[in-house]
Amino acid sequence: MPRLHYLKAMNLALRDEMARDPAVFLMGEDINLALTNVATGLLSRFGPDRVVETPLSEQGFTNFATGAALTGRRPVVEYQIPFLLMLVLEQIVNQASRFSLMSGGRFRVPVTYLLPAAGWKPGWGAQHSDQPYPLFVHMGVKAVLPATPTDAYGLLTSAIRDDDPVLVFAPAAAHGVQEDVAFADLVPVPLGVGRVHRAGDDVTVVAVGHLVHDALAVAEDLADEVSVEVFDPRTLHPFDWPGLAASVERTGRLVVLDDSNRACGMAAEIVATAAEEMRLVAPPRRITRPDGAVLGGVPALDLAMQPNREQLAAAIRRVMK
């Protein structure tokens, strides 16, 4: 069975959707040379009208994508690093995501915003390593965070087919993940449906993005003392609250492992909702980056701010007491 790499999965999703629907096109910086590898081979196959190399003009081309989408196209906009989203909050939140409401549902803005190097790469510096997905969840923009190659393929496919703006965060730390999978079996993964990667009875660990793999490793390490269920929401907005509730209903305990900052972060929302609405027999815990986390140019300092497996193991033991 062929090995499917995470980045190759996104490349396949783009290729398949561009072949399936002529309205789909890719635009962004340095995509002619496929600097992030997700656009590899697309220019030669689809030509410069469908693979549109842009100048360094994020605000301009993000609004441009909105206009193309209003006209019936389905743009996929690639940003190589997530901090660029800070530049285009206005264009995504205040423009693209508001057109449906402002037009009473008559206009649609089916843009996909692809972040193929989301999150942390050691030593990339304080302006290159943010993980800003909670900002968009807070503002009501759909956002997905695939952990595996099959989910990267399936969620990117669904994002492109969705009639609303959707952000696709592909954590850099997940790029090395591979799976054995027949390419013909790759299918769209619906937005808003979580995935139980590992069933367990004692504690639900919600892990997002690349942290799913850390959660699975810790669950395996602790298998002799505690039965851990690993729940990957896959979509951050809309969130699979029923899926989480079903898991927590069985385990009664919750630990959240999340790569965003602590205050108003994704973990904060998951813990708050569980505390309000679900049956918990122990106080929930969260493991996140620190408040105001800014990753710098020193890998050792960067690493000190990353959620890690030891913290997760300690939190699991704590909620079991």
Added chain:
Amino acid sequence: MEGNPTEDGHAQLYRTIRLIRRFEEHAIDLVRSGDIPGIHPCIGQEAAAAGVCAALRKDDVVLSNHRGHGHLLAKGCDPGRLMAELLGRVTGIGRGGGGSLHPADLDSGVYGATATVGHGAAIATGVGWALAKEGGDRVAVAFFGDGAVNQGALLESFNLASLWRVPVVLVCENNLYATTLAAGEGNAGSVIGRAEGFGIPASTVDGQDPVLVREAARQAVHRARTGGGPSVLELLTYRYEGHHTFELKTRLRYRDKAEVERWRERDPLRIQGERVRAEDRELIDAEVEATLEEAVRSALDSPAPDPTDPLRYLYADGLRTRGGVSYA
């Protein structure tokens, strides 16, 4: 509407200007009565909307801004459904979701009105690019004000439009004030200088004369239709009212009465009215009045939206988000 621009269509241009003027006066009445929260009146600027839209076809696309009622009406939006939109009624062009600030009308080809000034220009550039890729010769138009020319996002759209020869007409309605800031105190250089810096043909036009505006717009639209790429038009105009109807109460002072009076002497309604026979004018005035009385009546009679489901149209797929209160 084709033909000699100095002779044809005078009655139609007059009707459009009259319609916009009286629509806004009715809307201001409804602001005073508390039925509409507030509007950004374009009274005084009607020739810009009327002249530019007279150069467009129905299937061309307009991106408007916060001062957009005139653009919509000139593009052919139904006045009753626009008034219903201002009143937040379900019969409005956006089912009340856009209001006065963000009216969008699929039927007349106005793809929306963005209030973050200048950003509509980049959206229009994307629209124009996509229209060109479809084939055919449709064009896109963006309206923005003199304040918008200091937005980096607007200048990015100039670059993209010129670089990719996008069929878009970028129209600056220079009414001399960005809210209260005089253009001379906010804008270094000139509007058309910005355009020329990006290699875009640009011209400055008397925005109070709808015939001159229409002629300039026809040239720009022709260039766009025939593959010549973008143009920038700077229309010198003026708003007689405040930036927003809140000025009815605040009585902000940032311009001379004498200045307002000087511009009133260059009133587009009068300029164009003089090109139409008095008896035709009276017929048009009566027809516009009847249209607007019916528009206001039907809009006020329309049902209000359901307050239990305010975000019904936030998502194209009908997704309903969680409420702000949890009792579970």
